[in-house]
Amino acid sequence: MKFLSAIVAVGLSTMAIAGCGDEGQVTESFAADPVQTMFATAAKFADIAVGIDPWEVVVCQVPQGTTDSLYEPIDVRLDLASTDIVAALTPVVDYFSRWSHGQYQPKFTAVSGVSIGVDEKSEVCVDRALDKASAATRGVLVIADAQHTEVAVGGWGRPGTPCTKNCSAKQTGRAVYIGASDFMPYWQGNPPLDLVEHELGHALDWPHSSTSMDNFGSGLYDSDVDVMSNSSAPRETFPETRNAPGPLAINMYLAKWLQDTHVASLESGTRSFELVATETDLTVDGVRLLIVTVNDSLVLTVELIKASGDNQHLLHDRVVVHQVEVVGEIGYERRQTVLSDDLLSGEQWSNDQVQIKILEITSDQSVTTASVEATVLR
Ligand SMILES: [Zn+2]
Incomplete structure (x- = not known):
């Protein structure tokens, strides 16, 4: 076989x-x-993982009463501007700088937000962020202001369509999308960043890893030694930790x-x-x-x-x-x-x-x- x-x-x-x-x-x-x-x-x-990688950081407003079942049906919304999120991402830049030995640097820029209608899905947040992205931007990092339900995935990331030259996000669709949960006030301004690092890994064209060959596609990512598997493993052992495991x-x-x-x-x-x-x-x-x-x-x-x-x-x-x-x-x-x-x-x-x-x-x-x-x- x-x-x-x-x-x-x-x-x-x-x-x-x-x-x-x-x-x-x-x-x-x-x-x-x-x-x-x-x-x-x-x-x-x-060279998707080499040099300065310009990302736009976009907050997406999700209306109360949204019909997308991805979101927890509550009225609470994240009250952070994209500038606050960029500030919180400094350890993410450090993480990639360390593991690439200074060869790769995501550069996050705060830009104005987008919003979706009551009957629009989360993906529309990303479509709108891509539509308005500047030509120099190679990826959009979209944070919804609404939390996902407990059973939903925290987010996703994609490298976009293959591209070797002048790869603007507008053209490739390269994007990371995450729900509000990791940035809510509950974390007191000290958010876990392992999910962002994991999704940025996908945007570098990295695959998942798993302990079982039968698990691919089933969403069981259970290895503690890879950012592209159980990214929260470090804080399961040391709750104060914020980064993912290394790659x-x-x-x-x-x-x-x-x-x-x-x-x-x-x-x-x-x-x-x-x-x-x-x-x-x-x-x-x-x-x-x-x-x-x-x-x-x-x-x-x-x-x-x-x-x-x-x-x-x-x-x-x-x-x-x-x-x-x-x-x-x-x-x-x-x-x-x-x-x-x-x-x-x-x-x-x-x-x-x-x-x-x-x-x-x-x-x-x-x-x-x-x-x-x-x-x-x-
Ligand atoms: Zn993943």
Whole structure:
């Protein structure tokens, strides 16, 4: 079954690549390298995660008596201007600056609000914000002034249509939309920001991750080691925390926040690798991401996550292993599954294709390192 689904996945990704050129033929060698396929997919958005990224912040007024069932049927509304929200987003800018090592900076600008009618849906908020966006704006961040119901999602984010040049939000539809809940007075001006960070991750073309392969599309995002899964994991352990967990190394690599020199790969046999923690400053040499190729559309990723900063909630440093299945036409559709989220010194993980042994995890004053032995079993 697994093999069949891999074949289908290859078909999908080759279609996606063909779409970039004019009926371009996909060569065997190209299709056989899942990392190249991922980079070809990421290239559809060019440098979406590099440099200054101008966002407009827009408050959407939702009328009392709204018929959109997304909203809690109460009269309370958020009483904040978009300037207040921009001020509250400073830690979000810091978060992306830290994880991109200064290479990516969302720049939030407060602009005038929009409103919807009683019979209009939340999506109209976003349509109106996009309609009036300036040409230089690459994304709109829309905050509704009404809270969502408890069972509804908190928000959503999208990278918009693929674009490589002069990518105004007006043209691509790139947007993040969230309900009022995280900014209500209840938070006393200290709002949780993990949801905004998660949705901005989608706007960078990042997919969800989950601990179960069967969960994709079902909305169960339950991994505590990835901003694109359980983004509130840090404050579940430390209630004062406001940021999401850090991103996975594969997303950092495709965002161009890690370079080829920070990545090692294994296609056959057994080799040992020294990994440094993903958060390590780029002036420190060392591999942040090990990619083990399983087949044309499947790789395993191995990385060391240090339990500090945004990942302090993890309580101890650990090696994590994900399966990354290259499917779909954009990165957002990639399937990233946790295979092991807590490997310690002396432990090992294997399936019938790959074995990962953690020889040792060590820390000195500046760098945390893991010695890992990886074997391709087939
Ligand atoms: Zn999401």
